[in-house]
Amino acid sequence: MSHVLAVANQKGGVAKTTTVASLGAALAEQGRRVLLVDIDPQACLTFSLGLDPDDLPMSCHDVLLGRISAGTVVQPTKDGPDLLPATIDLAGCEAVLVQRRGREHALRKALAPLLRSYHDVIIDCPPSLGILTLNGLTAASEVLVPLQPETLAHRGVAQLMDTVYDVQRLTNPKLRVLGVLPTLYDGRTVHARDVLADITGRFGVPLLGPPIPRSVRFAEAPAAGRSALAVAPRSRGAMAYRELAQSLAADWQARDRQVREVG
Ligand code: ADP
Ligand code: MG
Numbered sequence: 001m002s003h004v005l006a007v008a009n010q011k012g013g014v015a016k017t018t019t020v021a022s023l024g025a026a027l028a029e030q031g032r033r034v035l036l037v038d039i040d041p042q043a044c045l046t047f048s049l050g051l052d053p054d055d056l057p058m059s060c061h062d063v064l065l066g067r068i069s070a071g072t073v074v075q076p077t078k079d080g081p082d083l084l085p086a087t088i089d090l091a092g093c094e095a096v097l098v099q100r101r102g103r104e105h106a107l108r109k110a111l112a113p114l115l116r117s118y119h120d121v122i123i124d125c126p127p128s129l130g131i132l133t134l135n136g137l138t139a140a141s142e143v144l145v146p147l148q149p150e151t152l153a154h155r156g157v158a159q160l161m162d163t164v165y166d167v168q169r170l171t172n173p174k175l176r177v178l179g180v181l182p183t184l185y186d187g188r189t190v191h192a193r194d195v196l197a198d199i200t201g202r203f204g205v206p207l208l209g210p211p212i213p214r215s216v217r218f219a220e221a222p223a224a225g226r227s228a229l230a231v232a233p234r235s236r237g238a239m240a241y242r243e244l245a246q247s248l249a250a251d252w253q254a255r256d257r258q259v260r261e262v263g
Pocket of ligand 2: 016017018040044045124125
């Protein structure tokens, strides 16, 4: 069974893309088959995994518009996961999709034939709550929210949760909030812990962990076209993502077993 995880937060710079790349590499290290999906027109995930978005003849854009099957566009990466890449063309995709019926379901339909080939599919959403993010949330079974614990962070989470409730009501009743992942974390401040306690209490969502510490190795990795797990395998940040991957994979395996037993 494959698990489709959307990584979403409309705020930019909270480590969505870093989380997708690192978690994907960590799950692949465990021997899981992983597909990463870049639906951000800025194509940062694509770039940071070593592909030049300007050189790609086709991308997620063509897939979402139904011009080509997703399988044709998927490429391997050095980090282990496969990637459905983005290009800047995606910026124009929203305008076209908006005029179509079933526009929120384009990604879900495009990914469906690929699901049997992967254990995990992780979608890197853009920093907005527009039609691309709605496609990501509609295609997903779970959503993970990376969050930098700072003052007013709860305001962004409130908007995102409203969007999640809309998606649950309108396009994807099965969507589950996996939880909030503290990123760029400086555990020495009481403030960060207070912000996290406030958010998990306020929205009733789980706190995922361990928190991902702030580390310059993450800023260095994209230029090398590899995830931080390859560039700095023993760093605290890489270890934190490995631990997160282990706990998510254990959770998913337990749930798969339950489903098999019931079925
Ligand atoms: P988003 O996708 O939410 O916009 P990114 O993953 O692109 O966020 O991260 C924003 C910036 O923060 C990038 O320059 C990235 O390298 C850096 N970054 C991400 N995680 C960490 C971390 N744990 N420590 C230090 N820098 C980080
Ligand atoms: Mg990003």
